[in-house]
Amino acid sequence: MGIEVVVEGLTKSFGKQNIWQDVSLTLPAGEVSVMLGPSGTGKTVFLKSIIGLLKPEQGRVLINGVDMVNSPERDIMETRKLFGLMFQDGALFGSMSLFDNIAFPLREHTRKKESEIRRIVMERIDIVGLLGAEGKLPGEISGGMRKRAGLARALVLDPQIILCDEPDSGLDPVRTAYLSQLLIDLNAQIDATMLIVTHNLDIAASVPDNMGMLFCRNLVTFGPREVLLTSDTPVVSQFLAGRREGPIGMSEEKDAATLAAEQQADTVPLPTGPRTVVPQLEPSPGMPVRQGALRRRERVMSMMGQLPEAARTAILDSYAPAAGGARA
Ligand SMILES: Nc1ncnc2c1ncn2[C@@H]1O[C@H](COP(=O)(O)OP(=O)(O)OP(=O)(O)O)[C@@H](O)[C@H]1O
Numbered sequence: 393m394g395i396e397v398v399v400e401g402l403t404k405s406f407g408k409q410n411i412w413q414d415v416s417l418t419l420p421a422g423e424v425s426v427m428l429g430p431s432g433t434g435k436t437v438f439l440k441s442i443i444g445l446l447k448p449e450q451g452r453v454l455i456n457g458v459d460m461v462n463s464p465e466r467d468i469m470e471t472r473k474l475f476g477l478m479f480q481d482g483a484l485f486g487s488m489s490l491f492d493n494i495a496f497p498l499r500e501h502t503r504k505k506e507s508e509i510r511r512i513v514m515e516r517i518d519i520v521g522l523l524g525a526e527g528k529l530p531g532e533i534s535g536g537m538r539k540r541a542g543l544a545r546a547l548v549l550d551p552q553i554i555l556c557d558e559p560d561s562g563l564d565p566v567r568t569a570y571l572s573q574l575l576i577d578l579n580a581q582i583d584a585t586m587l588i589v590t591h592n593l594d595i596a597a598s599v600p601d602n603m604g605m606l607f608c609r610n611l612v613t614f615g616p617r618e619v620l621l622t623s624d625t626p627v628v629s630q631f632l633a634g635r636r637e638g639p640i641g642m643s644e645e646k647d648a649a650t651l652a653a654e655q656q657a658d659t660v661p662l663p664t665g666p667r668t669v670v671p672q673l674e675p676s677p678g679m680p681v682r683q684g685a686l687r688r689r690e691r692v693m694s695m696m697g698q699l700p701e702a703a704r705t706a707i708l709d710s711y712a713p714a715a716g717g718a719r720a
């Protein structure tokens with residue numbers, strides 16, 4: 393079963409540039425979460441901080457009692473083995489076949505025999521639908537195949553926590569839809585805790601159990617998907633609707649003066665009205681039930697009292713038998 397990731401009061405700067413401050417959230421064990429945010433808000437920096445590759449100045453990231461910020465490097469390295477990481481750019485070695493690329497972490501971090509490595513690699517290649525392409529070089533396959541190869545490589549060490557940085561970038565809508573299903577099926581199969589960074593609104597709306605958003609150096613919100621999908625918070629609704637009107641401008645954020653004026657004068661009329669919450673993707677037929685989804689149902693039910701009305705309604709609808717939700 394996946395492992396909970398607890399982030400407490402995390403603050404990161406590069407020199408004088410503060411990236412975000414006082415970020416706190418919990419990635420619930422075995423659930424899928426998505427982090428949104430305009431370009432440059434520090435999503436990649438956040439993923440790297442969780443895995444201990446970047447060091448925030450303040451705060452903690454607790455995984456099985458190890459603090460990925462402040463613990464001795466030895467403990468951090470050990471805990472890092474729990475992770476599978478899929479980079480924004482795929483990060484495959486161009487001169488190595490897909491097989492060797494995907495086998496790389498096993499050869500690097502384990503003493504497994506070559507026959508065992510072959511078994512594991514071929515199994516992962518099968519999961520991501522790349523059987524037959526294992527002998528090809530990254531340059532000989534499509535961008536979508538490279539993405540899936542990157543995902544296969546993230547899976548070889550049996551990760552309990554999976555971080556995906558824009559797994560959809562460069563994919564066409566159909567491949568993105570397949571990728572969404574693949575992420576859910578993967579979660580059903582291995583019950584890993586997953587955090588996905590994406591700009592893709594379809595993925596955001598249909599894949600995760602939970603969503604968060606970084607903006608203006610803060611974590612604006614993090615919670616059950618229904619809370620964000622029905623949110624009236626301007627940055628959240630603007631982003632999820634892909635609108636120009638609202639606090640988010642072309643250069644990441646509108647300048648402070650414009651923003652303050654807009655907010656004070658309330659000059660930006662934000663379209664309101666009922667927002668439909670699309671049903672979350674279910675695992676494909678034949679896949680196991682998502683254990684994370686079962687745990688989430690109890691967790692969300694227990695926090696109902698603290699949720700806004702629109703989110704409560706959406707949650708109850710999704711769990712109503714007629715809606716076809718949560719066939720547990
Ligand atoms: N190693 C580094 N040294 C200095 N500044 C950095 C470093 N890494 C990232 N930054 C800065 O931190 C900010 C956030 O970068 P990050 O890559 O996390 O953004 P992002 O939200 O992932 O953007 P995108 O959606 O475009 O991928 C940027 O201003 C970037 O220039």
Ligand SMILES: [Mg+2]
Nearest residue numbers: 435436480557
């Ligand atoms: Mg990024």
